[in-house]
Amino acid sequence: MCGIAGIIYRDEGVEHQVGRDMTAMLQAMKHRGPDSTGYALYRPEAEGYVMHVKLAEANGHQDFDLGERLGRQRADIEARMKASGATINTIDSTTTDHAMTVSFGFEGDLKRLADYVEDVRDAEVLSLGRSLEIIKDLGDAATVAADYNLDEFIGTHAIGHARMATESDVDIANAHPYWAYPFPDVAVVHNGQLTNYHQWRRRLERAGHRFQSECDSEIIAVYLAERMAQGDSLEDSMRRSLSELDGVFTYICVTEDALGVAKDELGAKPLVLYESDDIVALASEEIAIRKVVDHEIETYDPYEGAVMVWTT
């Protein structure tokens, strides 16, 4: 089933606790998917890059050496980044043990850096960008938000996902959102099933893209990244995806300065939209939007085949 949500603030110059708002939206849709919760959050004008790395699965094998291994992985990643020419500003260790957040300055090729970091055993780069941060872990929104201190996150826009696993395992690798590796600042959440997944995966792998999970939704992120790399706009890429991706879906894609949503041509998956001068909020169910807008509002369901894009 899965619940997806997106929020974008349009009132300039006002700080918003986007982490807290997204948590409220996702928690309201916990009944749509309690397996894992994920966020893609955007901060305004970050200096340098922020990278989130997963070091181990939250529900993986917890042996006696785990602590030592995690420590080794952290040191290894730090060393590799320095060797690649990155100047590390902070390494955040306040989050859970099995994840790592690094903020750093870098001038070179991001894909090479990301590949080099992922070469560390069990490491997976969840997100990398100037403003994008992807946080995903097992449990409901309140749990994940508390673990990663998301209530304090000030930002411009965000998407989120409450997952009910249908096609693949319950673990962090298969949790949304997906980062469009290696394109900085692009992420996707998806509600639905894609039926031509294997076809697209083979096609994109031949084109040199890497996949981290078995989840059909990862295709959308890589597909859009591929289109945009070839010069298409976000909106054109999304419009094209309606005919090229098969199955039932509503997905939300975010970039550094835009948020877009697309619905399949059957309108099989829900989406409710609220749009005002200050805010655009969209979610699988209106109950989520009500958590961030306290007055009576006019909302509607976009129709099948709808593609909409808003910019910050």
Add this chain to the structure above:
Amino acid sequence: MDDVTITYDPRGLVELDGTIPKVAETDGERAVLDARELSTRKINAELRWLLYEQGVKEVTILNPSARHSLGVGILTRCRITFEGSLGYFGCGLGDGAEFQINGRVGWSVAENMMSGAVVIESNAGSLAGAALRGGDLVVKGQVGARTGIDQKGGTILVLGSAGSMTGFMMQRGRQIICGDVGPGLGDSMYDGTIYVGGKVAALGIDCVEGEWTDADTELIERKFRIYGLGAPPEFTKFVCGKKLYNYDSLEPSERKLVL
């Protein structure tokens, strides 16, 4: 578990958390219920208590906050007003109740209604009036996809536009859509009538234009008059082409037996 009281609803509803909050402000046959602090179960339990045991005929519910399954299974003549939006399955499985919703509704509003009326001031999600058996569903805004899927009776009246597969597998009843409709209108319908005021993106399988009669004019004018919707626009009538009707032909194995 000692403090759990099992309450037997007069209509047969049993639930473990069945204590009725009894917080509505009642004035004779009218009551006002502020639902802000109540769970879905408590709201529905309170509603039943008011209607079935307190003799209340008119209930206003404040702050429904788009929650799911509110006002479900009400089987008595009454008038219920929601001041705000509802989530999924709102006002479903009803028989005789009149609902007024001053807001929007999610998916599957008034599904399986036997009789009564549901009037929505704003938009409705997909599957509005799914498997409707009787009564009137009036949406003053737009509706999503698959409106009146499997409809078996009653009337669905939409002032705005409708999405794809409107009237999918409809079996009886009427739909009056004043705006445009998406692709697949009346796909695989068995019977019933769909009136469309705007443009049709594409007809579904076995849906054809029907012949207009005086009864059609009378029906539309009557429904518009009842709900105070002004003068109706021009409509085109769509019915089942009955090309897929094969009910009286036997299965090949059965035919062998007969012969």
